[in-house]
Amino acid sequence: MTDLSGVNLNRLVVFAAVVEAGSLTAAADRLGIAKTMVSTHMQRLEAEVGASLLVRTTRRVSVTEAGHAFYAASRQILSTAEDAISALAQGSGDLRGTLRVATPIDYGTNVIAPMLAGLRRTHPELKVELVSADRMVDLVAESVDVAIRLGRLADSSYRAVKIGGFVKWLVASPEFISTWGKPTKPEALAKLPFVAMSALVKPLVVSIESRRGARRTVRFSAGFFADTSPTCRAATLAGGGVAFLTDFSIGDDVAEGRLVRLLPEWSGAPAGIHAVFPSARQPVPKVRVFIDALKAHLAGGVDVV
Template identity: 45%
Template sequence: MSNGQANLNRLTYFVAVVETGSFTGAADRLGITRAVVSQQIARLERDHRTTLLIRSTRRVRTTEAGQAFYYRCALILKEAEDAFGELAETAREPSGTLRLTAPFDYGTGVVVPAITTFAERYPQCQVEAHFSDQTLDLGDGRLDLAIRVGWLTEQHLPARLIGHFEQRLVAGLQWQSRTQGLAAPEALSALPIVANTALRDPTRWHFHHDALTRQSVTMTAPIMLDTTLAVREATLAGAGLAVLPDFVADPDIAAGRLIEVLPDWHLPRGDIHAVFPPARYRPARVRAFVDLLAQPPSP
């Protein structure tokens, strides 16, 4: 084994230890023995006279130098993976591991069914999905793709518009008698809401009825929650009115668990984007999954 090959292998071992949090986890991921991983990391630290990892009986964590080294190694290995992927593009068959992130609500309701279809269609692919209402960084090289719902803030990254969503004004069945006679948004201001603090202005709602008729209303929010699914649960429990995206609200409206309030008045429509890291090469698995996600839902 050449020194260059040995050094690249050590990078792979080191990254696996950091990402799994243990030598045993790294060995399991790589299909080698724990002893080999431990020996190679020790040689890496000895050759460069730097402590990269702090070992404990429960977990391995990085030193400050180790964390900085990890970020560089992860990028190097991702570039190497992309290079080999580009060589394999001649086959045009998606393969490898697709790593993506999406908001929890959209991920659960929309992305998971797409992942299931994708895995059935492309058996040579694996999918690692991270669902979080926090915006995960695409710049560290560990993700192939991010699904962003709503306002797109990463203007410096390549993105593709893959869909839209409508916002629904909804309430639990407990509010049916108080809302069914409402004629315009101005009548809403006396009613309590469950505010979603993930929105830019959670208590100020802007409606339009047609191109010329618009109304804005400021609401009172006794309850303010920071995730869409938490807002849904509070709304189902009768805590007040709420604004939910259609991919969350529509199944409950269809099942009779929620009612739509002022259905002839509309809130602003939002966009859904696929956002990509700043890489020149985009693997076939990424393109195939985004194409699948962008397809209109079946009637």
């Protein structure tokens, strides 16, 4: 059995911060300590474990093959420790440690960030890290406690809790409509400029269904491509074209007249919003509290548990 007496396990926190932040300076800012202290911790950790973990350059650090393996193990150790502390704190009602949440960019901006701000007010000892990305985040590899997934869930070993749903609407700005006219049938859409999400497999193809159950597929021939949903929204507000956007991201714009729904009897098929977390263990208190708080937030409640 490996003797851990010669290894300062507190350095794992610093090492994880360096890997995640990408540089000694950024890690120092994240941890609130001096850069020289971060460097010292890394030098001593490498000496203690007997392996080179980082390759240092002037501006950033890269992780060695051994470092990648050690980082994955370190994050598991830190996550287990945080879960244990969080479980102990449950009895007192106080949450501690770090809650790392992954979410699509638009949902993070419109829903998760405001909700987490309220959660922090209720549990000030809980640190929050929000990872917003329009890609599939690997929960284990990126040490994510819980991820928000929109739409159909891929088969996986993760546990999932449905927290809500959404639809997509066809929208355009009033200025765009005044120039191009307002379509009255789905077939007329294909002739219009389109603001497309480039991250989608088929960014220029839109599937819609009517309230009566009819279905249509619209194939746009030209488009304004953007790589994030907020950018698509911004381009649409500026008159860049028709867009197919989630109701939670542009609902206020439609209600206040900044955007207009086209063919309001048509929309995307209803889809689910799920909170996903590793299934190797029961959801820890901070994840359970997050899910309950999000459900209350979506239901229009003002209290955050």
